[in-house]
Amino acid sequence: MLAKAPKKAVLYRMVMDKHICPYGLKAKHLLKTEGYVVEDHWLRTREETDAFKAEQGVKTTPQVFIDDTRIGGYDDTRRFFGKPVPDPKATSYRPVIAVFAVTALMALASSQAAYDSPFTLRAAEWFIAFSMAVLALLKLQNIETFSTMFLNYDLLARRFVPYGRIYPFAEAGAGILMIAGVANWISIPIALFIGTIGAVSVFKAVYLDKRELKCACVGGGSNVPLGFLSLTENLMMIAMSIWMLVTHGLTM
Structure with missing residues (x-):
């Protein structure tokens, strides 16, 4: 019986000398938790990050792609997997x-x-x-x-x-x-x-x-x-x- 091919996801996130995007790390962890092999692309400079955002027509990073479809950032990825996304304005005890x-x-x-x-x-x-x-x-x-x-x-x-x-x-x-x-x-x-x-x-x-x-x-x-x-x-x-x-x- 042939082994099932692993699920793959592509992640673009900022990893710079003075800044590592925390949401990029959270997105990577989430994908791995969901059983995906992550193709992790680092955006190492501000220029590289801006060029990526312009190319994809997005305003923020990280960005996740699954099956050649852009899922979005960390919150969008949580929604994709059916997980709740906290509302920062919601009242809470x-x-x-x-x-x-x-x-x-x-x-x-x-x-x-x-x-x-x-x-x-x-x-x-x-x-x-x-x-x-x-x-x-x-x-x-x-x-x-x-x-x-x-x-x-x-x-x-x-x-x-x-x-x-x-x-x-x-x-x-x-x-x-x-x-x-x-x-x-x-x-x-x-x-x-x-x-x-x-x-x-x-x-x-x-x-x-x-x-x-x-x-x-x-x-x-x-x-x-x-x-x-x-x-x-x-x-x-x-x-x-x-x-x-x-x-x-x-x-x-």
């Missing part, structure tokens, strides 16, 4: 879910290291405090973009614009102090204040005014819709503040 999942694991790991058990009350406290610190870190990556998006719904920021720039520092500071278990007289009032203002602001914007907005909770560049998870972030801060006030008080 993935960033917030990722933060909460990782901080929960961090809290369990810390509890295991400190108390030889992952399931302690301190782990629950650390989960909220870690979440506050990580969410603040994401906001601080681009504080200007965050503060601009924050103005869309936060009631205090609308009255006092600098609050949008203060908020991430306050959230980070309160979270870090709560992780350390020190200076409750600072961390509890801060967390209670910003959490309450945030919860009221989100509730009003989403549930009373019925506005469809993006949440600034994971920074200003996300497509997380403002809603339940955004409200959860603030309610967690309020709950943590009340819990620490009851159990620890406003101690140094």
Whole structure:
């Protein structure tokens, strides 16, 4: 019985001294994953790349050809194989879910290291405090973009614009102090204040005014819709503040 001839694909991608196209690498990997033998053509200079694009009448590389038919770039190749192509503008809860999942694991790991058990009350406290610190870190990556998006719904920021720039520092500071278990007289009032203002602001914007907005909770560049998870972030801060006030008080 004759062996079946291997499937072949032709790939043109940029491989230059100072730039290797990441989508070209992804396209090559995808083709190999789908069982194709890849005839890999490197476009080594800008002039060679421009000449190729002009010849093919395309605006971008890489370009994939199968059975002498141009399939297109990386996204087009994914569509050719029936694979989903992410929409960069689509709303998604993935960033917030990722933060909460990782901080929960961090809290369990810390509890295991400190108390030889992952399931302690301190782990629950650390989960909220870690979440506050990580969410603040994401906001601080681009504080200007965050503060601009924050103005869309936060009631205090609308009255006092600098609050949008203060908020991430306050959230980070309160979270870090709560992780350390020190200076409750600072961390509890801060967390209670910003959490309450945030919860009221989100509730009003989403549930009373019925506005469809993006949440600034994971920074200003996300497509997380403002809603339940955004409200959860603030309610967690309020709950943590009340819990620490009851159990620890406003101690140094």
